[in-house]
Amino acid sequence: MLKTKQKIALAAAVQEIVMSIRRLLGKGPETRVRRGEINWDLDLREGIDFSIWLLGAFEPRTVRYYQKLLQGGDVVLDIGANVGAHTLPLARAVGPSGMVYAFEPTDYAFAKLTKNCSLNPKLIPRIRCMQYMLVDSDGVGATTPGLYASWPLKRSEDLHKLHQGRLMETTGAEARTLDSVVRSLNLDRVDCVKLDIDGFECAMLRGAREVLRRWKPVIILELAPYALAEQGATVAELLHLLSECDYRLRYLSNGALLASDPRTIEAQIPPGASVNVIARPESM
Numbered sequence: 001m002l003k004t005k006q007k008i009a010l011a012a013a014v015q016e017i018v019m020s021i022r023r024l025l026g027k028g029p030e031t032r033v034r035r036g037e038i039n040w041d042l043d044l045r046e047g048i049d050f051s052i053w054l055l056g057a058f059e060p061r062t063v064r065y066y067q068k069l070l071q072g073g074d075v076v077l078d079i080g081a082n083v084g085a086h087t088l089p090l091a092r093a094v095g096p097s098g099m100v101y102a103f104e105p106t107d108y109a110f111a112k113l114t115k116n117c118s119l120n121p122k123l124i125p126r127i128r129c130m131q132y133m134l135v136d137s138d139g140v141g142a143t144t145p146g147l148y149a150s151w152p153l154k155r156s157e158d159l160h161k162l163h164q165g166r167l168m169e170t171t172g173a174e175a176r177t178l179d180s181v182v183r184s185l186n187l188d189r190v191d192c193v194k195l196d197i198d199g200f201e202c203a204m205l206r207g208a209r210e211v212l213r214r215w216k217p218v219i220i221l222e223l224a225p226y227a228l229a230e231q232g233a234t235v236a237e238l239l240h241l242l243s244e245c246d247y248r249l250r251y252l253s254n255g256a257l258l259a260s261d262p263r264t265i266e267a268q269i270p271p272g273a274s275v276n277v278i279a280r281p282e283s284m
Contacts, residue, residue, distance in 0.1 A: 003272035004163040004224075008047055012153040015050050032119070038088045039119035041112070047151035047164075048085050058085035062276055065252055066093060066192065066220060073097040075189050077178070077217070079134055079204065080104065080196040082149060083112040090194065091123040099126050101185070105133035105173035106149035132176045134197075136206035139175030146170060148198050162226060162272035165198070177207030190215040199227030202234075205241040212245040216281045220252065224274035225266045235262035242279055252276040 002010075019029065022044075029044045035056045042049040051058045063086070070076065072095035078087045081102035090100045102117075104110045110131045117127050133144045148165030159166055182190065190211055197204060201221065211217070219242075225235050239262055242249065249258040258277060259265055269275055 001270065001273050001275070003270065004274060005272055008151060008153065008164045011047055011050055012155075014054065015044060015153045018050075018054070019044065036089065037092065038123075039116075040088075041115050041119060045152055045154065046083075047153055048083055050153060052085060057089060059276070062086070062194075062220060062252065063089050065278075066090065066194070069218060070094055070098075070192060074191040075187060076100045076192045076194065077190060078102040078194045079178075080194075080198070081113050081129070082109045082196075084116040086194050087113065087127060087129075088116060088120060088123060091120075091126045094126060096126065099128065102127060102129045103132050103134055104129070104149075105131060105144055105170045106147050106168040107131075107170065107172050108168040109149040110172065130181070131173050132181060133170060133173045133200075134178050134181070134204040134207060135175045135200075136177065136203045138177055138180050144170040144173045144175055147200075163198075163224075178204065179207055179210040182211050190217045193217050193219045195219055196222045199224065199229075199231035199233065202228065202237050202241060203231070205238070209245065212247070216245075216283075219247070219279035221249075221277050221279055222274050223249070223265075223269065223277050225269050226271040227274070235265050239265075246281045246283060247279045248282055250278045250280065252278050 032041050033053060035052055040052055042053050044050050044053055048058050057063045070093040074094045076090050076094060078090055078100055081087045081104040087100055087102040094100060102113060104113050114129050117124055117129060146167040146169055148160060149168040150166040151164060152166060195201060228234060228238060250256060
């Protein structure tokens with residue numbers, strides 16, 4: 001299991017070759033491309049952007065999973081949308097009658113998210129972008145912390161020591177619970193949640209019990225024990241919050257159940273690594 005830092009290092013090695021060729025051709029790091037019938041405004045110095053440029057998608061296995069899972073008319077919540085790497089493919093997957101609600105709290109990534117959405121006029125009607133940080137209680141006037149939203153492929157001292165991310169400001173964000181947001185949107189269904197918020201999952205889930213119990217959406221989740229620990233949370237707490245709503249975790253790669261013992265899970269996912277998992281209600 002590769003750690004995020006190792007994945008970044010591999011991408012950086014490939015990116016160095018690509019950028020050398022682009023310089024010879026008189027091209028810079030910023031580019032507009034079309035991948036998988038989606039238009040992108042990309043900065044090839046950024047890990048997520050470079051993955052889209054090179055592979056056609058960020059986390060292609062995850063994209064393939066939800067393309068099979070989702071149906072026309074589904075409602076999806078993309079929590080931790082970043083630059084829209086999943087928002088736009090999700091919007092294609094749900095079709096003209098579906099909706100994707102994209103949540104991204106950082107000023108940096110939210111600007112890139114809205115820019116990428118604007119380049120895809122056919123998808124815009126089925127996407128709503130919101131600069132919210134989803135937490136366990138509505139925070140009127142609360143200050144939201146800086147969050148990791150940039151993964152540059154060039155090393156520097158200000159990057160996270162394990163996952164190589166850079167903290168970005170959230171000055172434009174509002175702290176809300178998912179339950180209160182969904183109520184304000186008057187949604188009558190939630191079919192799927194894509195969740196990737198670097199250790200803040202437990203706080204978000206505490207504010208989402210109503211959504212999970214009422215609609216039982218499938219959750220696509222990046223599980224990183226070290227990131228949970230950095231935010232004062234644990235794998236045990238995450239499992240408890242999910243089990244309260246009758247959810248169990250399965251590996252996205254093969255559908256096998258994860259161990260129910262948090263210590264076993266922590267032993268299987270080393271510090272600096274993560275694994276994409278699926279949370280489904282046991283009744284499904």
